[in-house]
Amino acid sequence: xxxxxxxxxxxxxxxxxxxxxxxxxxxxxxxxxxxxxxxxxxxxxxxxxxxxxxxxxxxxxxxxxxxxxxxxxxxxxxxxxxxxxxxxxxxxxxxxxxxxxxxxxxxxxxxxxxxxxxxxxxxxxxxxxxxxxxxxxxxxxxxxxxxxxxxxxxxxxxxxxxxxxxxxxxxxxxxxxxxxxxxxxxxxxxxxxxxxxxxxxxxxxxxxxxxxxxxxxxxxxxxxxxxxxxxxxxxxxxxxxxxxxxxxxxxxxxxxxxxxxxxxxxxxxxxxxxxxxxxxxxxxxxxxxxxxxxxxxxxxxxxxxxxxxxxxxxxxxxxxxxxxxxxxxxxxxxxxxxxxxxxxxxxxxxxxxxxxxxxxxxxxxxxxxxxxxxxxxxxxxxxxxxxxxxxxxxxxxxxxxxxxxxxxxxxxxx
Ligand code: NAI
Numbered sequence: 001x002x003x004x005x006x007x008x009x010x011x012x013x014x015x016x017x018x019x020x021x022x023x024x025x026x027x028x029x030x031x032x033x034x035x036x037x038x039x040x041x042x043x044x045x046x047x048x049x050x051x052x053x054x055x056x057x058x059x060x061x062x063x064x065x066x067x068x069x070x071x072x073x074x075x076x077x078x079x080x081x082x083x084x085x086x087x088x089x090x091x092x093x094x095x096x097x098x099x100x101x102x103x104x105x106x107x108x109x110x111x112x113x114x115x116x117x118x119x120x121x122x123x124x125x126x127x128x129x130x131x132x133x134x135x136x137x138x139x140x141x142x143x144x145x146x147x148x149x150x151x152x153x154x155x156x157x158x159x160x161x162x163x164x165x166x167x168x169x170x171x172x173x174x175x176x177x178x179x180x181x182x183x184x185x186x187x188x189x190x191x192x193x194x195x196x197x198x199x200x201x202x203x204x205x206x207x208x209x210x211x212x213x214x215x216x217x218x219x220x221x222x223x224x225x226x227x228x229x230x231x232x233x234x235x236x237x238x239x240x241x242x243x244x245x246x247x248x249x250x251x252x253x254x255x256x257x258x259x260x261x262x263x264x265x266x267x268x269x270x271x272x273x274x275x276x277x278x279x280x281x282x283x284x285x286x287x288x289x290x291x292x293x294x295x296x297x298x299x300x301x302x303x304x305x306x307x308x309x310x311x312x313x314x315x316x317x318x319x320x321x322x323x324x325x326x327x328x329x330x331x332x333x334x335x336x337x338x339x340x341x342x343x344x345x346x347x348x349x350x351x352x353x354x355x356x357x358x359x360x361x362x363x364x365x366x367x368x369x370x371x372x373x374x375x376x377x378x379x380x381x382x383x384x385x386x387x388x389x390x391x392x393x394x395x396x397x398x399x400x401x402x403x404x405x406x407x408x409x410x411x412x413x414x
Contacts, residue, residue, distance in 0.1 A: 004109065005085040006098035014087025017054040018061070024348035025058060026394035027356040027387060032062045040363055042067030045142070047118035049110060049128045051079035051340050052097050055351035057088050059122075059358060064093055068120075073113035075124040076294075077101045078333055079340035107131070114139045120362050121146025121168070125294050126153035133160065133167060145169035145365040145372055147358055147379075151184065151216070152270045152294035154376075161376040169372035171361045173354065176379040178387040180216045183354045187346030189220025191339035192266055192292040193228065199317035199332050199342040200288060205229030210262035212255065213269035214241040217292055221266050222250055233258050235274075255279055264288045266338070267298035277303040280321075280329055290332035292339060299335040317342040352394075356387045 022029065046068040050056035052075075064070045072088065074080040074097035085095045094116075096109035110131045119142050121128050126148055132140040145168050148154055154172045173179050193204065209230040211222045222232045222245070234245035235255045246252045258265075259279035267274045270293050277300065291298045305311070310322040314330060321329045333341030345351070360383045365372070392399065402410070 001089070001092065001094055002096075002112070003085075003089045003094050004096045004098070004112065005089055006082040008086050008089060010083040011086040011090040014054075014057070014081070014083035014085070015090070017081075017084060018057050018087055021054040021348040021351075022058055025055065025352035025355070027352045027390045028058065028062055028359065030390060030394070031356055031359055032065060035066050035363070039067035040366065044120060044366065045069045045116045045118045046071070046120045046122060046362070047113045047116070047128060048072045048122040049075040049113065049124055050122070051075050051124065051337075051345060052084050052088075052095070053079065053081045053340065053345050054084055055345065055348055055355065057084045059355040060088060060093055061091060062355075062359060063122075063362070064091070069116065070094070071096070071113045071116055071118070073097050073109040073128075074101070074106065075127060076336055076340065077103075077106050078336040079345070081344075111136055111139070117142045119144050120365060121170070122149075122358055122362065123147070123153055123170075124149040126156040129153075129157060129160070129166075129170070133165065137167070140167055143168040144369040145171070147171040147173045147361045147365075149173050149179075149354065149358065150294050151180070155270060157376045166374045166376065168374055169365065169377060170375075171365070171377050171379050173357050173361060173379060176357050176384045176387075178353045178357055178384050178391070179379075183346060183350050184216035185220035185223075187220070187350040187354075188217040188268065188292050188339060189222075189224040191343055191346045192217075192221050192268070192290070193224050194344075195338035195340075195342035196264060196266070196288065196290060196332065199315065199338075200330075201315075202288075203228075204264070207231070207263040208233060208261055210235065210255075210258045210265045211250075212265065212267040212274045212298070213271070213293070214238075214245040215268065215270070217268035221268060221292060222248070225266075226250075230264075233262060256282065259283050262287060264290075265299075266290055266292055268292040269298060270294060272297040273300055274298045276300040277307050280304055280307060280323065281325065283327065283329055285327040286330060287327075288330045288332065289335075290338035290342075291335050292337055294337065296335045299331065301331070301335045304329065304331065353387050353391055356390065357383060360386065 236242040308321040
């Protein structure tokens with residue numbers, strides 16, 4: 001079995017972490033139970049690019065248990081946990097990832113994860129799609145289709161779809177209700193703040209926390225920071241979102257103004273150059289900066305490295321950049337997603353839903369192979385509903401049911 005990981009001897013710690021999250025992912029477990037005898041993925045080769053931590057590992061294991069031959073790479077150089085990679089290899093899954101890989105190795109790992117010529121693609125950030133379309137078209141000849149987990153990946157796939165260059169059908173998991181309403185909002189809200197608090201060992205109460213972007217992730221981060229007693233400031237470019245933030249009671253202003261007063265800055269826009277040198281020089285001494293967006297392009301690390309007169313490691317995951325004006329700017333997790341670089345990512349109960357969507361959608365792709373067009377699809381509503389229903393059931397929550405009269409009333413215009 002091929003693999004490229006840091007240290008196989010870490011497998012027991014990885015196993016413990018996976019065993020722990022399994023107990024809190026009942027929806028994914030119930031799907032595994034339902035299909036285990038049928039082995040619907042028997043003979044199917046699956047390539048996955050994932051933030052390699054315990055929950056994603058469990059998805060890979062379930063895919064394998066349902067019969068698939070699974071190859072996995074990381075989806076970000078700093079989100080990979082080496083213990084998890086070791087545990088997966090020990091369980092017979094080919095993993096090509098370790099924490100802190102350079103760009104060249106990261107890209108090689110993507111190719112290695114694809115080199116068995118997969119039938120199904122499970123992407124997070126669309127790096128597998130990029131590799132299959134730009135660099136290694138010969139590896140995509142067997143692909144039936146796949147799914148994409150995050151906002152940024154979906155944005156990239158939408159651009160490919162608009163240009164009509166997608167060579168296999170893809171499903172936008174992120175756009176399903178059971179993904180962005182929960183994972184992006186509640187998941188990123190909690191785990192980004194965990195990343196900040198764990199890496200700095202500081203508090204949020206009384207601090208001015210600047211949240212850049214009031215989309216699904218930004219809303220969650222702002223809400224949770226407010227809950228911790230922070231004074232939240234929002235920056236936006238969309239008038240409606242900015243208005244929504246203002247009506248939620250947050251201060252709204254441009255980044256140039258916020259830069260002068262913020263204590264902690266968290267970007268989550270999916271866009272580039274949100275915090276740049278024009279902002280760094282305005283910031284208070286010991287300002288803390290981090291990013292929750294998919295790529296490390298929201299805080300301009302290039303510019304910060306250029307204007308800093310000295311750089312030092314201050315704590316695990318905290319780098320201090322000394323500026324000419326005597327101030328220090330602290331960046332968490334090198335500007336990569338703070339919740340995964342400086343913490344364990346989203347809570348297991350949340351990822352249970354996102355990964356249930358991934359698995360059910362992969363099964364849908366198989367059931368419909370040959371019938372789908374090479375374009376970006378939304379997750380079928382039945383799958384979204386099924387995941388919500390299974391989650392409610394696992395939480396012991398019952399809801400009301402429309403009566404025939406109510407249904408008729410809602411469908412009529414008279
Ligand atoms: P979204 O599209 O709902 O929100 C992004 C918001 O940023 C929009 O309201 C947009 O108007 C705003 N924005 C864009 N440019 C801006 C600028 N220059 N200044 C201020 N605001 C700006 O996207 P969502 O779902 O919130 O995702 C954001 C990013 O987070 C994406 O890169 C996504 O892939 C990533 N993500 C990260 C997760 C994590 O675990 N850290 C989980 C889910 C998503």
